[in-house]
Amino acid sequence: MxxxxxxxxxxxxxxxxxxxxxxxxxxxxxxxxxxxxxxxxxxxxxxxxxxxxxxxxxxxxxxxxxxxxxxxxxxxxxxxxxxxxxxxxxxxxxxxxxxxxxxxxxxxxxxxxxxxxxxxxxxxxxxxxxxxxxxxxxxxxxxxxxxxxxxxxxxxxxxxxxxxxxxxxxxxxxxxxxxxxxxxxxxxxxxxxxxxxxxxxxxxxFSIFTGQKDHNDEIVIKAQSVIESNFKDKISFENLANDFAISRRNFDRRFIKATGNRPVEYQQRVKVEAAKRSFENSRKNINEVMFDVGYSDVKAFRTIFKKLTGLAPVEYRNKYNKG
CATH class of the missing domain: 3.40.50.880 (Class I glutamine amidotransferase (GATase) domain)
Known part of the structure:
Protein backbone atom coordinates (compact mmCIF):
# COMPACT_ATOMS: atom_id res chain seq x y z
CA MET A 1 0.00 0.00 0.00
CA PHE A 206 -13.33 32.85 -13.06
CA SER A 207 -10.54 35.40 -12.88
CA ILE A 208 -11.23 39.09 -12.38
CA PHE A 209 -8.63 41.42 -13.85
CA THR A 210 -7.73 43.85 -11.08
CA GLY A 211 -5.25 46.06 -12.91
CA GLN A 212 -1.87 44.82 -11.65
CA LYS A 213 -1.12 48.03 -9.78
CA ASP A 214 0.84 46.55 -6.90
CA HIS A 215 4.05 48.35 -7.88
CA ASN A 216 5.71 51.73 -7.38
CA ASP A 217 6.39 52.88 -10.94
CA GLU A 218 4.40 56.12 -11.21
CA ILE A 219 4.84 56.40 -14.97
CA VAL A 220 3.43 52.91 -15.48
CA ILE A 221 0.51 53.65 -13.14
CA LYS A 222 -0.31 56.74 -15.21
CA ALA A 223 0.00 54.73 -18.42
CA GLN A 224 -2.34 52.08 -17.00
CA SER A 225 -4.86 54.79 -16.21
CA VAL A 226 -4.68 56.09 -19.79
CA ILE A 227 -5.18 52.58 -21.20
CA GLU A 228 -8.12 51.85 -18.87
CA SER A 229 -9.81 55.17 -19.67
CA ASN A 230 -9.38 54.78 -23.43
CA PHE A 231 -9.45 51.03 -23.94
CA LYS A 232 -12.07 51.31 -26.72
CA ASP A 233 -9.71 53.46 -28.81
CA LYS A 234 -6.62 52.60 -30.79
CA ILE A 235 -3.74 53.73 -28.62
CA SER A 236 -0.32 54.58 -29.99
CA PHE A 237 2.10 53.33 -27.36
CA GLU A 238 4.88 55.17 -29.16
CA ASN A 239 3.02 58.45 -28.54
CA LEU A 240 2.20 57.41 -24.99
CA ALA A 241 5.88 56.83 -24.29
CA ASN A 242 6.67 60.24 -25.76
CA ASP A 243 4.06 61.83 -23.49
CA PHE A 244 6.09 60.53 -20.55
CA ALA A 245 9.38 61.67 -22.13
CA ILE A 246 10.87 58.16 -22.28
CA SER A 247 11.80 55.92 -25.18
CA ARG A 248 9.38 53.28 -26.39
CA ARG A 249 11.89 50.57 -25.51
CA ASN A 250 12.28 51.88 -21.96
CA PHE A 251 8.52 52.32 -21.65
CA ASP A 252 7.89 48.69 -22.64
CA ARG A 253 10.63 47.44 -20.32
CA ARG A 254 9.23 49.30 -17.32
CA PHE A 255 5.66 48.30 -18.12
CA ILE A 256 6.55 44.61 -18.33
CA LYS A 257 8.59 44.76 -15.13
CA ALA A 258 5.74 46.43 -13.23
CA THR A 259 2.74 44.48 -14.55
CA GLY A 260 4.06 41.29 -16.12
CA ASN A 261 2.40 42.27 -19.42
CA ARG A 262 3.42 44.22 -22.50
CA PRO A 263 1.27 47.38 -22.95
CA VAL A 264 -0.73 45.81 -25.79
CA GLU A 265 -1.38 42.71 -23.66
CA TYR A 266 -2.55 44.91 -20.81
CA GLN A 267 -4.96 46.70 -23.14
CA GLN A 268 -6.27 43.35 -24.35
CA ARG A 269 -6.95 42.26 -20.77
CA VAL A 270 -8.81 45.50 -20.04
CA LYS A 271 -10.90 45.04 -23.19
CA VAL A 272 -11.72 41.42 -22.35
CA GLU A 273 -12.64 42.32 -18.77
CA ALA A 274 -15.08 44.93 -20.09
CA ALA A 275 -16.49 42.35 -22.51
CA LYS A 276 -16.94 39.84 -19.70
CA ARG A 277 -18.91 42.34 -17.64
CA SER A 278 -21.10 43.12 -20.67
CA PHE A 279 -21.78 39.45 -21.35
CA GLU A 280 -22.69 38.93 -17.69
CA ASN A 281 -25.01 41.90 -17.32
CA SER A 282 -26.54 42.75 -20.71
CA ARG A 283 -28.41 41.13 -23.57
CA LYS A 284 -26.03 42.42 -26.25
CA ASN A 285 -24.92 39.97 -28.90
CA ILE A 286 -21.31 39.06 -29.63
CA ASN A 287 -20.79 41.68 -32.33
CA GLU A 288 -22.28 44.47 -30.21
CA VAL A 289 -19.98 43.69 -27.30
CA MET A 290 -17.03 43.32 -29.63
CA PHE A 291 -17.54 46.80 -31.08
CA ASP A 292 -18.20 48.28 -27.62
CA VAL A 293 -14.77 47.22 -26.40
CA GLY A 294 -12.94 48.39 -29.49
CA TYR A 295 -12.61 45.33 -31.71
CA SER A 296 -13.76 45.23 -35.34
CA ASP A 297 -12.39 41.82 -36.29
CA VAL A 298 -14.57 38.96 -35.03
CA LYS A 299 -11.83 36.36 -35.36
CA ALA A 300 -9.29 38.47 -33.43
CA PHE A 301 -11.84 39.18 -30.68
CA ARG A 302 -12.75 35.52 -30.29
CA THR A 303 -9.09 34.47 -30.26
CA ILE A 304 -8.06 36.96 -27.57
CA PHE A 305 -11.19 36.35 -25.49
CA LYS A 306 -10.70 32.59 -25.45
CA LYS A 307 -6.97 32.94 -24.76
CA LEU A 308 -7.65 35.01 -21.63
CA THR A 309 -10.80 33.29 -20.33
CA GLY A 310 -10.55 29.75 -21.63
CA LEU A 311 -14.03 30.10 -23.18
CA ALA A 312 -15.34 31.38 -26.50
CA PRO A 313 -17.44 34.58 -26.17
CA VAL A 314 -20.73 32.75 -26.77
CA GLU A 315 -19.78 30.05 -24.25
CA TYR A 316 -18.95 32.69 -21.63
CA ARG A 317 -22.20 34.58 -22.22
CA ASN A 318 -24.30 31.41 -22.02
CA LYS A 319 -22.58 30.32 -18.84
CA TYR A 320 -22.49 33.56 -16.86
CA ASN A 321 -25.28 35.82 -18.15
CA LYS A 322 -27.62 36.66 -15.28
CA GLY A 323 -30.58 37.52 -17.51
Missing amino acids: KELVILVPNGQNNISSIAGSHKLFSRANDYYKRMHNKQVFNIQLAGTAKKVDFDEGLFSVKTQVNIVDLDKVDLIVIPSLDHNYDKAIKLNPDIIDWLIEKYKEGTEIATICTGAFLLAASGLLDNRKCSTHWITEDVFRKKFPKVNLLSGGLITDEHGIYTNGGAFSFLNLLLYLVEKYYDCETAIYCSKLFQIDIDRDSQSA
Missing part, protein backbone atom coordinates in the same frame (compact mmCIF):
# COMPACT_ATOMS: atom_id res chain seq x y z
CA LYS A 2 1.21 3.51 -0.81
CA GLU A 3 1.54 6.28 1.76
CA LEU A 4 -0.36 9.55 1.30
CA VAL A 5 0.34 12.49 3.61
CA ILE A 6 -1.96 15.50 3.81
CA LEU A 7 0.01 18.28 5.49
CA VAL A 8 -1.43 20.45 8.26
CA PRO A 9 0.81 23.56 8.28
CA ASN A 10 1.10 25.68 11.40
CA GLY A 11 -0.68 28.99 11.79
CA GLN A 12 -3.12 28.61 8.91
CA ASN A 13 -6.82 29.27 8.56
CA ASN A 14 -8.01 27.22 5.61
CA ILE A 15 -9.51 23.87 6.53
CA SER A 16 -11.53 23.06 3.40
CA SER A 17 -8.70 21.64 1.29
CA ILE A 18 -7.49 19.45 4.18
CA ALA A 19 -10.92 18.00 4.89
CA GLY A 20 -11.79 17.83 1.19
CA SER A 21 -8.61 15.95 0.30
CA HIS A 22 -9.12 13.47 3.12
CA LYS A 23 -12.75 12.88 2.19
CA LEU A 24 -12.18 12.41 -1.54
CA PHE A 25 -9.18 10.08 -1.21
CA SER A 26 -11.03 8.11 1.47
CA ARG A 27 -13.99 7.62 -0.85
CA ALA A 28 -11.63 6.65 -3.67
CA ASN A 29 -10.07 4.06 -1.35
CA ASP A 30 -13.49 2.68 -0.41
CA TYR A 31 -14.60 2.36 -4.02
CA TYR A 32 -11.33 0.82 -5.19
CA LYS A 33 -11.46 -1.68 -2.33
CA ARG A 34 -14.99 -2.73 -3.31
CA MET A 35 -13.91 -3.21 -6.91
CA HIS A 36 -10.43 -4.72 -6.40
CA ASN A 37 -10.33 -5.89 -2.75
CA LYS A 38 -7.48 -3.54 -1.82
CA GLN A 39 -6.77 0.08 -0.92
CA VAL A 40 -4.33 2.23 -2.81
CA PHE A 41 -3.36 4.68 -0.04
CA ASN A 42 -2.86 4.74 3.67
CA ILE A 43 -3.95 8.32 4.37
CA GLN A 44 -2.48 10.34 7.24
CA LEU A 45 -2.69 13.95 8.39
CA ALA A 46 0.80 15.09 9.35
CA GLY A 47 2.55 18.20 10.60
CA THR A 48 4.89 19.43 13.31
CA ALA A 49 2.15 20.18 15.87
CA LYS A 50 -0.37 17.79 17.40
CA LYS A 51 -3.24 20.18 16.74
CA VAL A 52 -3.70 23.26 14.55
CA ASP A 53 -6.55 25.71 15.12
CA PHE A 54 -8.53 27.28 12.28
CA ASP A 55 -10.83 30.28 12.02
CA GLU A 56 -9.78 31.79 15.36
CA GLY A 57 -10.24 28.51 17.22
CA LEU A 58 -13.68 27.72 15.85
CA PHE A 59 -12.28 24.55 14.27
CA SER A 60 -9.16 22.49 14.84
CA VAL A 61 -7.38 19.65 13.08
CA LYS A 62 -5.53 16.93 14.95
CA THR A 63 -2.55 15.48 13.15
CA GLN A 64 -2.10 11.72 13.23
CA VAL A 65 1.67 11.71 12.94
CA ASN A 66 4.63 14.07 13.14
CA ILE A 67 6.51 14.45 9.86
CA VAL A 68 9.77 13.41 11.55
CA ASP A 69 8.28 9.98 12.23
CA LEU A 70 7.40 9.31 8.61
CA ASP A 71 9.72 7.13 6.57
CA LYS A 72 8.65 6.31 3.03
CA VAL A 73 6.01 8.66 1.58
CA ASP A 74 4.63 8.31 -1.93
CA LEU A 75 2.52 11.46 -2.23
CA ILE A 76 2.30 14.66 -0.17
CA VAL A 77 -0.63 17.06 -0.48
CA ILE A 78 -0.01 20.66 0.63
CA PRO A 79 -3.32 22.42 1.42
CA SER A 80 -4.11 26.02 0.58
CA LEU A 81 -2.88 28.74 2.93
CA ASP A 82 -4.44 31.88 4.31
CA HIS A 83 -3.26 35.12 2.72
CA ASN A 84 -0.36 35.88 5.06
CA TYR A 85 2.21 33.97 3.03
CA ASP A 86 5.28 35.36 4.78
CA LYS A 87 3.82 34.18 8.09
CA ALA A 88 3.08 30.74 6.65
CA ILE A 89 6.65 30.37 5.45
CA LYS A 90 8.09 31.68 8.72
CA LEU A 91 5.99 29.30 10.85
CA ASN A 92 6.79 26.17 8.83
CA PRO A 93 10.57 25.95 8.21
CA ASP A 94 10.70 22.30 9.30
CA ILE A 95 7.95 21.37 6.87
CA ILE A 96 9.73 23.20 4.04
CA ASP A 97 13.00 21.36 4.77
CA TRP A 98 11.09 18.08 5.00
CA LEU A 99 9.51 18.65 1.59
CA ILE A 100 12.97 19.09 0.05
CA GLU A 101 14.20 15.92 1.74
CA LYS A 102 11.23 13.82 0.67
CA TYR A 103 11.25 15.05 -2.91
CA LYS A 104 14.92 14.07 -3.21
CA GLU A 105 13.89 10.60 -2.00
CA GLY A 106 11.36 10.29 -4.82
CA THR A 107 8.16 11.47 -3.14
CA GLU A 108 5.67 13.27 -5.38
CA ILE A 109 4.17 16.53 -4.12
CA ALA A 110 0.86 18.21 -4.93
CA THR A 111 -0.03 21.75 -3.87
CA ILE A 112 -3.55 23.08 -3.58
CA CYS A 113 -4.20 26.70 -4.55
CA THR A 114 -1.97 28.99 -2.45
CA GLY A 115 -0.13 26.02 -0.98
CA ALA A 116 2.21 26.73 -3.89
CA PHE A 117 3.72 29.54 -1.80
CA LEU A 118 4.97 27.00 0.75
CA LEU A 119 6.44 24.73 -1.92
CA ALA A 120 7.96 27.65 -3.82
CA ALA A 121 9.75 28.72 -0.63
CA SER A 122 11.60 25.39 -0.76
CA GLY A 123 13.05 26.19 -4.19
CA LEU A 124 11.52 23.02 -5.67
CA LEU A 125 9.42 25.07 -8.10
CA ASP A 126 12.31 27.11 -9.48
CA ASN A 127 12.33 26.96 -13.30
CA ARG A 128 9.20 24.79 -13.24
CA LYS A 129 5.59 25.36 -14.17
CA CYS A 130 3.17 26.28 -11.42
CA SER A 131 -0.44 27.34 -10.97
CA THR A 132 -2.08 29.10 -8.04
CA HIS A 133 -5.18 31.17 -7.35
CA TRP A 134 -5.57 33.90 -9.98
CA ILE A 135 -5.99 36.59 -7.33
CA THR A 136 -2.50 35.93 -5.92
CA GLU A 137 -0.60 35.73 -9.21
CA ASP A 138 1.01 39.18 -9.03
CA VAL A 139 2.19 38.61 -5.45
CA PHE A 140 3.49 35.16 -6.33
CA ARG A 141 5.46 36.38 -9.36
CA LYS A 142 7.21 39.09 -7.37
CA LYS A 143 8.01 36.76 -4.49
CA PHE A 144 9.18 33.85 -6.66
CA PRO A 145 10.46 35.23 -9.99
CA LYS A 146 12.27 31.98 -10.85
CA VAL A 147 8.99 30.03 -11.00
CA ASN A 148 7.19 29.73 -14.34
CA LEU A 149 3.73 30.75 -13.15
CA LEU A 150 1.00 29.91 -15.65
CA SER A 151 -1.67 32.58 -15.61
CA GLY A 152 -5.12 31.05 -15.50
CA GLY A 153 -3.79 27.50 -15.32
CA LEU A 154 -5.75 24.88 -13.43
CA ILE A 155 -3.39 21.89 -13.16
CA THR A 156 0.33 21.48 -13.79
CA ASP A 157 2.21 18.19 -13.78
CA GLU A 158 5.99 18.33 -14.01
CA HIS A 159 8.64 15.95 -12.64
CA GLY A 160 6.47 14.61 -9.82
CA ILE A 161 5.18 18.02 -8.74
CA TYR A 162 1.52 18.94 -9.22
CA THR A 163 -0.09 22.34 -8.67
CA ASN A 164 -3.53 23.73 -9.26
CA GLY A 165 -5.50 26.96 -9.47
CA GLY A 166 -7.70 28.54 -6.89
CA ALA A 167 -10.41 27.76 -4.38
CA PHE A 168 -12.45 24.60 -4.96
CA SER A 169 -10.73 23.84 -8.25
CA PHE A 170 -8.49 21.72 -6.02
CA LEU A 171 -11.10 19.00 -6.49
CA ASN A 172 -10.04 18.77 -10.14
CA LEU A 173 -6.45 18.22 -9.06
CA LEU A 174 -7.57 15.48 -6.68
CA LEU A 175 -9.49 13.75 -9.49
CA TYR A 176 -6.37 14.01 -11.64
CA LEU A 177 -4.35 12.29 -8.92
CA VAL A 178 -7.03 9.66 -8.36
CA GLU A 179 -6.95 8.77 -12.05
CA LYS A 180 -3.17 8.50 -11.91
CA TYR A 181 -2.84 6.51 -8.69
CA TYR A 182 -6.06 4.48 -8.88
CA ASP A 183 -7.67 4.31 -12.34
CA CYS A 184 -10.04 6.18 -14.64
CA GLU A 185 -13.07 4.27 -13.34
CA THR A 186 -12.43 5.43 -9.77
CA ALA A 187 -11.90 9.03 -10.90
CA ILE A 188 -15.21 9.00 -12.77
CA TYR A 189 -16.96 7.52 -9.72
CA CYS A 190 -15.55 10.32 -7.52
CA SER A 191 -16.51 12.99 -10.05
CA LYS A 192 -20.09 11.74 -9.98
CA LEU A 193 -20.18 11.26 -6.21
CA PHE A 194 -18.87 14.78 -5.47
CA GLN A 195 -20.46 16.31 -8.60
CA ILE A 196 -17.18 17.68 -9.95
CA ASP A 197 -16.82 18.72 -13.59
CA ILE A 198 -14.04 16.34 -14.58
CA ASP A 199 -13.24 18.21 -17.83
CA ARG A 200 -12.28 21.58 -16.37
CA ASP A 201 -8.76 22.57 -17.34
CA SER A 202 -8.65 26.31 -16.70
CA GLN A 203 -9.59 28.85 -14.04
CA SER A 204 -9.36 31.76 -16.47
CA ALA A 205 -13.11 32.14 -16.79
